[in-house]
Amino acid sequence: MEIIEHDWSWTGGLTARPATDAIVLHHAAATNLSAEDVDRIHKSNGWSGIGYHFYVRRNGAVHRGRPEWAIGAHVKNHNSRTLGICAEGNYETETSMPAAQEAALRQLVAMLRARYNGAAVKRHSDYMATACPGRYYPFEAITAQQSAARDSAAVCGKNDEQEGEAMERYDTVEEMPAYYRAEAQRLIDRGALRGRGEAQLDVSEDMLRTLIICQRMIDEG
Ligand SMILES: [Zn+2]
Structure with missing residues (x-):
């Protein structure tokens, strides 16, 4: 899949992630937010820069945030063992996700699952009291194994x-x-x-x- 690369300027050093136990799914809790916006907000939190490893926009564009090898900043106390993927939008209030965004997330999660054998897929709310990624986030559709099979078939025919x-x-x-x-x-x-x-x-x-x-x-x- 195509990943849009950015030349982020980090305000602090990045550290290699010692393990990858889980892929954690988030929403931006904002309806219209670019990857650059996320980077700016996270820097204003005092972080080195965008804390997610991937940021997926409504149109299905997948942006790279933190390098995949680095510890991110997205789930307190678990950053050293997880990857973070954030979806643009507020799925606590928006009742459906655009098809292009859902398909991109499904593909990205399948790719990372294949790459990090044994990594679980979790919601941010599985780790702490937060609404993230929102009650309407299509978690099952994005993570179901049969969806991965369907995507594989789509890729094979394409x-x-x-x-x-x-x-x-x-x-x-x-x-x-x-x-x-x-x-x-x-x-x-x-x-x-x-x-x-x-x-x-x-x-x-x-x-x-x-x-x-x-x-x-x-x-x-
Ligand atoms: Zn979150």
Whole structure:
């Protein structure tokens, strides 16, 4: 999936996150707020900058906040072991989420679940007394495993359309980010991932992620 990168200027040092036990879902509690707005607000809290790792706007645009390796600032006392994703909007008062935003969140959560094997998906309110991410936030729709399967099917049937996007492609396991390699090798060993000719895989990041999710589902029975 496409992630919009920002050249954030951090007011303090960032620290590497020692573990990733959970992906925590938030809403902005504001109907119209850009990623830059969030960064400004979080700096005014005295934080180093935007505290979420990802910020998803109503139109489905996914913005990167904190680097994925860094400790965020979004769930007190649990930042060192969690990733934070925030949705623009106030889902305590808005009764439905735009389809594009919901689909982007579903894809992002599925991607991170595949990347951080075993990470749970939680609401901010699972950790403390807060309305966040709001009573109308479509938590089940975004986190259900069957939604991941549906998205995988959508991705599988959408190759031509996705060719146009600037997307990472890998020819060898070594070219892949470290978090994909073990599962990619399992796919190759199973014969589920094959190149055209001389060990050339020519697989996109999206397709690789989809295959990994499918593999997990098969393993889980
Ligand atoms: Zn929150």
